[in-house]
Amino acid sequence: xxxxxxxxxxxxxxxxxxxxxxxxxxxxxxxxxxxxxxxxxxxxxxxxxxxxxxxxxxxxxxxxxxxxxxxxxxxxxxxxxxxxxxxxxxxxxxxxxxxxxxxxxxxxxxxxxxxxxxx
Amino acid sequence: xxxxxxxxxxxxxxxxxxxxxxxxxxxxxxxxxxxxxxxxxxxxxxxxxxxxxxxxxxxxxxxxxxxxxxxxxxxxxxxxxxxxxxxxxxxxxxxxxxxxxxxxxxxxxxxxxxxxxxxxxxxxxxxxxxxxxxxxxxxxxxxxxxxxxxxxxxxxxxxxxxxxxxxxxxxxxxxxxxxxxxxxxxxxxxxxxxxxxxxxxxxxxxxxxxxxxxxxxxxxxxxxxxxxxxxxxxxxxxxxxxxxxxxxxxxxxxxxxxxxxxxxxxxxxxxxxxxxxxxxxxxxxxxxxxxxxxxxxxxxxxxxxxxxxxxxxxxxxxxxxxxxxxxxxxxxxxxxxxxxxxxxxxxxxxxxxxxxxxxxxxxxxxxxxxxxxxxxxxxxxxxxxxxxxxxxxxxxxxxxxxxxxxxxxxxxxxxxxxxxxxxxxxxxxxxxxxxxxxxxxxxxxxxxxxxxxxxxxxxxxxxxxxxxxxxxxxxxxxxxxxxxxxxxxxxxxxx
Numbered sequence: 253x254x255x256x257x258x259x260x261x262x263x264x265x266x267x268x269x270x271x272x273x274x275x276x277x278x279x280x281x282x283x284x285x286x287x288x289x290x291x292x293x294x295x296x297x298x299x300x301x302x303x304x305x306x307x308x309x310x311x312x313x314x315x316x317x318x319x320x321x322x323x324x325x326x327x328x329x330x331x332x333x334x335x336x337x338x339x340x341x342x343x344x345x346x347x348x349x350x351x352x353x354x355x356x357x358x359x360x361x362x363x364x365x366x367x368x369x370x371x
Numbered sequence: 372x373x374x375x376x377x378x379x380x381x382x383x384x385x386x387x388x389x390x391x392x393x394x395x396x397x398x399x400x401x402x403x404x405x406x407x408x409x410x411x412x413x414x415x416x417x418x419x420x421x422x423x424x425x426x427x428x429x430x431x432x433x434x435x436x437x438x439x440x441x442x443x444x445x446x447x448x449x450x451x452x453x454x455x456x457x458x459x460x461x462x463x464x465x466x467x468x469x470x471x472x473x474x475x476x477x478x479x480x481x482x483x484x485x486x487x488x489x490x491x492x493x494x495x496x497x498x499x500x501x502x503x504x505x506x507x508x509x510x511x512x513x514x515x516x517x518x519x520x521x522x523x524x525x526x527x528x529x530x531x532x533x534x535x536x537x538x539x540x541x542x543x544x545x546x547x548x549x550x551x552x553x554x555x556x557x558x559x560x561x562x563x564x565x566x567x568x569x570x571x572x573x574x575x576x577x578x579x580x581x582x583x584x585x586x587x588x589x590x591x592x593x594x595x596x597x598x599x600x601x602x603x604x605x606x607x608x609x610x611x612x613x614x615x616x617x618x619x620x621x622x623x624x625x626x627x628x629x630x631x632x633x634x635x636x637x638x639x640x641x642x643x644x645x646x647x648x649x650x651x652x653x654x655x656x657x658x659x660x661x662x663x664x665x666x667x668x669x670x671x672x673x674x675x676x677x678x679x680x681x682x683x684x685x686x687x688x689x690x691x692x693x694x695x696x697x698x699x700x701x702x703x704x705x706x707x708x709x710x711x712x713x714x715x716x717x718x719x720x721x722x723x724x725x726x727x728x729x730x731x732x733x734x735x736x737x738x739x740x741x742x743x744x745x746x747x748x749x750x751x752x753x754x755x756x757x758x759x760x761x762x763x764x765x766x767x768x769x770x771x772x773x774x775x776x777x778x779x780x781x782x783x784x785x786x787x788x789x790x791x792x793x794x795x796x797x798x799x800x801x802x803x804x805x806x807x808x809x810x811x812x813x814x815x816x817x818x819x820x821x822x823x824x825x826x827x828x829x830x831x832x833x834x835x836x837x838x839x840x841x842x843x844x845x846x847x848x849x850x851x852x853x854x855x856x857x858x859x860x861x862x863x864x865x866x
Binding site: 272275281284288291292295298299302325328331332335338339342343346347349350353354362 | 504507508511515518519522527530531533534537538541542545548549552555556
């Protein structure tokens with residue numbers, strides 16, 4: 253069945269939308285960052301899916317292996333994971349600083365202060 | 372000397388220097404090292420540009436792995452021009468930096484300048500690379516450094532601005548990554564030249580269409596194209612003045628370059644402007660940006676935010692040139708990309724001088740300041756003429772070419788719109804001049820001195836460049852035309 257044979261892409265889409273919704277709808281900054289992580293993870297799965305060959309082995313050089321997965325997407329995803337970790341770290345560091353400066357990391361409480369024209 | 376072997380050092384010098392600068396003690400030493408690194412990059416970029424225009428694309432394969440297996444830096448007239456702009460603006464803003472940074476940032480400056488160099492290396496890397504995934508990596512390097520730089524702002528709202536930029540910037544970059552993933556899935560390559568060869572066979576593939584859409588939305592976010600511009604005003608308003616001046620001249624420009632590179636080189640224009648109604652979409656958003664940006668700028672009382680909204684409008688002019696999809700239109704986009712960097716940097720530098728003395732960028736606090744800081748506010752007024760587009764300024768040249776491009780496709784109504792938005796610019800610049808020169812100094816205001824020469828001289832240097840490039844257009848128009856030709860290839864027939 254074609255609908256099921258694409259289940260990895262369905263997972264990607266669902267994760268992506270859950271993450272994206274979380275980024276948009278949640279006021280808490282830590283939750284926003286979690287949503288962002290989920291959003292990025294879905295893209296990683298998209299990449300890894302692209303490299304998978306049905307019946308293929310891991311891309312390690314050894315005897316008797318003719319068909320193996322494409323290793324390039326794995327390498328790309330490794331790099332992208334590092335980028336994602338760095339973004340999470342910077343985002344959380346900013347959240348800590350915001351907590352120190354304002355005493356809250358809830359966007360709803362901060363909006364009034366932020367969108368005012370001046371002090 | 373082999374220029375090709377030297378070319379990657381445009382990116383490598385700031386990248387390596389950032390590690391060194393982070394360890395340097397004190398304040399002067401890190402600044403000197405940073406300035407030297409930026410100057411070295413700018414000099415190499417200046418050497419590469421005539422070569423790239425004269426000899427055609429230069430390709431440097433990393434680790435001697437020939438592309439498409441290895442990653443290559445591929446430099447033609449378009450990215451050599453943008454690289455020269457970015458490295459040059461970095462060097463010029465750095466000349467202005469030390470006093471302003473010393474006033475705003477406490478303690479040692481090693482880490483601050485290291486972050487600046489990382490942002491610079493990222494921006495230059497995006498410009499030079501010929502590999503689609505490499506673009507994403509460099510984009511994130513520069514973005515992460517930029518978020519941290521914005522968070523250095525004195526006002527605590529800088530933290531919120533940085534956080535929101537982080538969220539929106541990451542979503543934009545991830546959109547770009549999704550687009551690249553689709554491209555990789557259907558073509559099996561990440562090299563841009565290789566992608567350009569393989570994509571024409573896949574014209575009817577839905578994944579390719581989705582890839583183009585994702586990349587345009589992603590870069591639209593980084594570019595601050597109208598409905599996606601929300602991060603920009605606050606990020607520019609609350610960042611340290613030096614960071615604002617640098618970002619205003621470079622960050623959105625590089626994002627526009629990436630969009631152009633994908634739209635024109637990777638998906639040839641006869642694909643991207645035909646499969647998607649890209650021309651219409653970009654034109655509507657550009658015009659909306661020109662109007663909304665200028666309109667909101669007219670009512671801002673925080674001058675840095677006013678200039679930031681004006682940037683949204685100016686991005687509109689650039690994208691308008693792109694949306695015409697003609698050689699003249701693209702030339703106008705590149706011209707405005709270059710000229711607007713000069714204009715906006717000069718304006719932000721002048722406001723930075725005011726903030727250095729008064730600590731405020733509010734319109735009310737500027738009243739009567741024209742007599743106390745005449746040099747600073749004259750510089751602001753002259754750069755203001757350039758953003759309005761008065762003849763003999765750089766701003767006039769790019770608007771003139773934009774008008775030429777509009778007339779060429781018979782869109783006279785666009786000419787009218789350009790004139791109307793320029794008049795809106797007259798209004799928001801005039802408000803500042805009126806407050807500074809024609810209003811009395813408020814009672815009880817503290818006496819203010821003229822800004823120090825260390826800030827004034829670089830400001831006037833950029834103002835001078837605005838007039839120089841308004842009169843001598845050989846470099847800008849020549850390089851912009853070459854850049855547009857490099858992107859459009861040998862004359863593509865467009866609908």
